[in-house]
Amino acid sequence: MAGDVYKIQDKKIKPDALYNAVLADSDGAVTTFAGVVRDNTKGRGTSYLVYDAYRDMAEKKMREIGKEVKEKWEVDCVGILHRVGRLEIGEISVLIAISSPHRKASLEACHYAIDRLKQTVPIWKKEVWTDGGEAWIEGDPSALASR
Amino acid sequence: MAGDVYKIQDKKIKPDALYNAVLADSDGAVTTFAGVVRDNTKGRGTSYLVYDAYRDMAEKKMREIGKEVKEKWEVDCVGILHRVGRLEIGEISVLIAISSPHRKASLEACHYAIDRLKQTVPIWKKEVWTDGGEAWIEGDPSALASR
């Protein structure tokens, strides 16, 4: 029953949204990472965020991350959700859950997956600050070299 | 509102049981580790597990792990739950959730916390196998040196 999930979605992401999807009887560990909208960036107050995605390609790149993870670690299932649209403080922007028989694989793979997502998946964040300013945030362009 | 949680409990642990407890508006990341009852150990079928704990000391050692984590990483809140009694396949034995402003701290701290828990917290697992055998599992005694 357990399986992989790679999805861009508009609706709210719940913190346990992937747990049952990735868990099988042979798993002894599930590591879950939730990226959450923080109320500030380096002290500048954030009002809300807007995420834009190249949806089809983003899901394809997330699938590729899942494949990389399975080549590197003995994991069972990989789930990655990313939300788009307007997100309020405290809401989940990205959720990754990885199951494995033993703990080390799911912990390391989850860390790797979120780092890779921030390098290769075509999604962009616009910050709208409490002082009225707003800007599309650009990631580190050097990260794109390791696409 | 967000705060630390260190608790030994008899009742079932839900995968999102700590999420809201550890999350504050200034957090951008929550990493959650769930240890789950697997259906086998090295291929030998598991029927169920029984966990025993030195409850008061276990909660004290979990608090110490939280303190260590906060000395080593810039994390916000630490939550650790461990269940005792009889646990069926697929049920959560241990849940750790750590919030932080930035992702790296919560990911590394969560990995550290489960490794430490397996070294220092007085909790024991009895495996009851499908072939009728059962045994208290003993951890690596050398780990106790680094108490």
Added chain:
Amino acid sequence: MNIKVLFFASCRDLIGTGERKMTLPDGATVTDLISKLAMEQARFTDMAPSLMVSVNQAYVERDAKLQDGDEVAFIPPVSGG
């Protein structure tokens, strides 16, 4: 040949739309497409060096040749997560 070109985030704001149909001579490359867009919108010249380009959802280099029906996307440094 006819291609579909997609723009995202800051690049979409600059171009003023998220999607355009464009016509290019046969054998045109990604560089040719960038030149054509830069002629229409001078500030695209400044932005272009920081953009990744994908063709049919796979990242490509600037010398990649385009084909009729391709879906080309200009991808600013990603900032998801």
Added chain:
Amino acid sequence: MNIKVLFFASCRDLIGTGERKMTLPDGATVTDLISKLAMEQARFTDMAPSLMVSVNQAYVERDAKLQDGDEVAFIPPVSGG
């Protein structure tokens, strides 16, 4: 002096109970307590080297002196998680 002694997991199974009240001479150490238990239950001698000992919920060495009212626990290699 009177102390409370706790046994867990395999150690509890060996001793046959999870908790005992015991009386020791003043100045007795953890080693003295282990010797007393080993006289009652010979197999405790074999198990003792692998056990950690806590006094009032803090791990201690074998030469730690016990005091009236102490809560002492014998802790097999832990296997939680």
